[in-house]
Amino acid sequence: MIRLILVIAAIVFACVITAIxxxxxxxxxxxxxxxxxxxxxALAFGVFLLFTFLMLVFWWLVYIAWTAPEKLRRFSLRRRRERGFNALERALIASAAGEGEVAVRQAARADALLDRPALSRLLAARAAEAAGNLPGAEAHYEAMLEDPKTRLVARRGLAQIAHERGEHTATAEHAQIAFAESKTARWAFAALFDAQVAQGDWEAAMATLAEGEKRRQIEPDRARRRRAVLLTAAALGREDTDRTRAATLAELAAQTAPGFAPAAVLAARLLGPARKHKKAETLLKAAWSAAPHPAIARALADLRKSDTRAKRAERLRELAALRPEHRESRILLIEAAIEDGETGLARAILEPLLEMGTPTARLSALASRLAQIEGDEREARRWMTRASHAPGEADWSDIDAEGRAFPYSPDDWKRMVYTFGDEGRLLHPRHERYEIAAGAVPETALLDAPKPARAKRESGDKSVYTAPRMPDDPGVDDDDASGDGDDDGEDDLDRIAGRGTR
Known part of the structure; x- marks a missing residue:
């Protein structure tokens, strides 16, 4: 519209001049x-206008001829850059798609067409990685270390390559440098921490974790849980060489994350010999309040070796009262009731647990023990048989057949840093590996309950074992088909309980 107005105005102006x-x-x-x-x-004016127009055309042609070489050079450079960016685009797409050979070819073409060494080297390194050529990628990344602009990305690439090769020392070295140079590179913190955990360097991992938390590169809750696992693993490493330092670390771990049962159990084991029973008991009760675990109850029961059976039972009742609704608390009350001979109370608490889904091997063994104390050998055998086929409990598998709590390997502790640190859940390696868990009863019972059936057998009264073999009673062995009582099922119960086995 504006152009039309200008054209009309020019025509009007020309007409006016012509008329004048x-x-x-x-x-x-x-x-x-x-x-x-x-x-x-009029003629002179027309000639003047024509001459002026011809002079403008002439000088325009002179300008074109004068600037043609420079314009040609710029046009060629522009076309070259355009081809380079096209090659760069293809290389990036091929690298992301995993087409390594195409990415390498296009990266070489982009390097030849573009005068951007940093970009070309980065692209070449990425292309080599996509092609699986780690040595070539490493060479490109090492060349990028010379340029301050690409030094950080080069460290990241070298750390990643070292990680893929399983070279944790080299990974930690590159990540450590990047972590010191950049305060905002989250990858440097993650790579350094992971490498230190993979090396089992708990102390260094804790220092890195503290710095990462200070830089707000990890959430406070995750950092707290990870720190608890690292402190516990570090305490275990010092248990045989520096028990004082180990006890301090374990105590700090239990205070950092009360819900982390391994820390509280280890702290109690280390504080007990130092006669710091009150402090150990406080840590165990705090752990139970946060997340009940059978290993905590065992640690509390074994805390004072000089305690009487009644005193241990009373302490366990107090522990159960902290979380009365929890399953583990109910099991503690069952064992305490059995200890006091209150079989009716024990059965009243046990029956609802047995009715809650499929009974586990631990509950089945506990029911077998209770039936044996009540003198019902047939019921005891039935529950013993069910225990041999019942599913195990993940928490109970954390106690092995010798009664040791959380007998984890170094690799298990490395995994625990992330399972508990990031997800807030315990790892159960023995349960995952289908190892035979520690028996529920009677071998690993917290309280040694009386065994009247055994007493009768030892006294020579075998009348309780003369029940005839029943077709639906697989608990009776073929060697005991005569019902003479020599094989009374106690050995089977011991086997199910995990006595002397792994």
Missing amino acids: VTLNPGTASFEFFGLAVETSF
Whole structure:
């Protein structure tokens, strides 16, 4: 619209000028090199305009000829850059798609066309990685270390390559440098921490974790749980060489994350010999309040070796009262009731647990023990048989057949850093590996309950074992088909309980 207005205005202006010149013809004369010319003003004005136009065309052609080489050079450079960026685009797409050979070819083409060494080296390194050529990628990353602009990304690439090779020392070295140079690179914190955990360097991992938390590169809750696992693992490493330092670390771990049962159990084991029973008991009760675990109850029961059976039972009742609704608390009350001979109370607490889904091997063994104490050998055998086929409990598998709590390997502790640290859940390696868990009863019972059936057998009264073999009673062995009582099922119960086995 504006252009149309301008064109119309120009036409009107030309018409006005033409009319003025036509209405006022006038004359024009000039002399040049002895040549005298006289003509009308209109003709002279027209010649002047034509001459001016020709002069403009002439100088425009001169300008075109003068600037043609530079324009040609710029055009060639622009076309070259355009081809380079096209090659760069193809290389990036091929690298992301996993087409390593295509990425390498296009990266080489982009390197030849673009005058950007940093970009070309980075692209070449990525392409080599996509092609699986780790040595080539490593060479490109090492060359990028010379440029301050690409030094950080080069460290990341070298750390990643070292991690893929399983070279944790090299990974930690590159990540450590990047972590010191950049305060905002989250990858440096993660790579350094992971490498230190993979090496089992708990102390260094704790220092890195503290710095990462200070930089807000990890959530406070995750950092707290990870720290608890690291402190516990570090305490275990010092248990045989520096028990004082180990006890301090374990105590700090239990205070950092009360819900982490291994820390509280280890702290109690280390504080007990130092006669710091009150402090150990406080840590165990705090752990039970946060997350009940059978290993905590065992640690509390074994805390004071000089305690009487009644005192141990009372302490366990107090522990159960902290979380009365929890399953582990109910099991503690069952064992305490059995200890006091209150079989009715024990059965009243046990029956609802047995009715809650499929009874586990631990509950089945506990029911077998209770039936044996009540003198019902047939019921005891039935529950013993069910225990041999019942599923195990993940928490109870954390106690092995010798009664040791959380007998984890170094690799298990490395995994625990992330399972508990990031997810807040315990790892159960023995349960995952289908190892025979520690028996529920009677071998690993917290309280040694009386065994009247055994007493009768030892006294020579075998009348309780003369029940005939029943078709639906697989608990009776073929060697005991006569019902003479020599194989009374106690050995089977011991086997199910995990006595002397792994």
